[in-house]
Amino acid sequence: MIKIAITKGRIEKQVCKLLSEAGFDMEPIFNKNRELLIETKDGISMIFGKPNDVVTFLEHGIVDIGFVGKDTLDDVDFEDYYELLDLEIGKCYFAVAAYPEYRDKVFNRRKKIASKYTNVAKKYFASKQEDVEIIKLEGSVELGPVTGISDAIVDIVETGSTLKANGLEVIEKVSDISTRMIVNKVAFKFKKDEIMNIVNQLEKVIGGNQNA
Numbered sequence: 001m002i003k004i005a006i007t008k009g010r011i012e013k014q015v016c017k018l019l020s021e022a023g024f025d026m027e028p029i030f031n032k033n034r035e036l037l038i039e040t041k042d043g044i045s046m047i048f049g050k051p052n053d054v055v056t057f058l059e060h061g062i063v064d065i066g067f068v069g070k071d072t073l074d075d076v077d078f079e080d081y082y083e084l085l086d087l088e089i090g091k092c093y094f095a096v097a098a099y100p101e102y103r104d105k106v107f108n109r110r111k112k113i114a115s116k117y118t119n120v121a122k123k124y125f126a127s128k129q130e131d132v133e134i135i136k137l138e139g140s141v142e143l144g145p146v147t148g149i150s151d152a153i154v155d156i157v158e159t160g161s162t163l164k165a166n167g168l169e170v171i172e173k174v175s176d177i178s179t180r181m182i183v184n185k186v187a188f189k190f191k192k193d194e195i196m197n198i199v200n201q202l203e204k205v206i207g208g209n210q211n212a
């Protein structure tokens with residue numbers, strides 16, 4: 001049996017649609033209500049969890065495969081997995097954002113940066129040799145500059161409409177994000193054929209979508 005964890009929320013439906021187009025039996029998933037663990041006719045069991053938890057389940061060997069955003073992978077401490085596929089969905093990017101004045105402002109103190117992705121923010125400013133204070137916010141991160149708790153934010157930008165609605169703008173792009181398929185290394189050793197079958201089937205659909 002192959003065990004899969006899928007990130008709930010924005011990317012859930014698109015991942016399930018790709019798996020269905022790749023020929024896997026997703027009917028029980030499409031018909032599910034509040035169940036969090038579902039078994040399909042293909043001998044695949046699927047759980048649905050929050051982004052960081054998908055990685056935690058994979059780290060502990062509870063699942064063989066995880067579908068999760070690159071944003072989450074960039075932020076967690078765990079790196080001992082194989083990233084086998086970019087699903088080319090859930091596309092967005094990390095950016096430093098702030099009010100336009102931030103660009104020319106001279107700071108005579110450490111800048112304050114708010115983010116839900118504190119490791120990404122830390123790593124980014126460290127790469128620029130900038131010593132900043134990182135403030136963790138759990139959501140609505142744009143509130144950082146709006147309330148004045150921070151000078152800028154590191155957050156996900158998709159359409160840019162949340163920034164615009166709050167008078168903020170992208171100061172610097174940090175990195176691209178999309179949904180990835182990750183695999184537990186031990187599982188790959190013992191279930192290589194089944195896992196590669198899923199990779200190959202998905203690749204055909206992703207390739208087809210890109211050429212469409």
Ligand SMILES: Nc1ncnc2c1ncn2[C@@H]1O[C@H](COP(=O)(O)OP(=O)(O)OP(=O)(O)O)[C@@H](O)[C@H]1O
Pocket residue numbers: 007008009010011050051068069070071072090091092139156157158159177178179
């Ligand atoms: N505009 C976007 N904002 C946030 N995530 C996006 C966006 N577009 C694509 N994604 C991807 O979707 C994944 C899941 O995001 P989603 O907002 O559903 O869950 P979440 O981070 O648990 O947030 P919440 O706590 O608001 O439910 C993200 O990790 C990211 O890879």
Ligand SMILES: O=P(O)(O)OC[C@H]1O[C@H](OP(=O)(O)OP(=O)(O)O)[C@H](O)[C@@H]1O
Pocket residue numbers: 138139140141142155156157158159160161162163
């Ligand atoms: O560029 P946009 O298309 O406006 O999308 C970006 C927004 O979407 C995400 O927030 P989400 O809606 O997940 O809520 P949250 O802030 O509570 O995490 C992200 O944190 C931005 O706020």
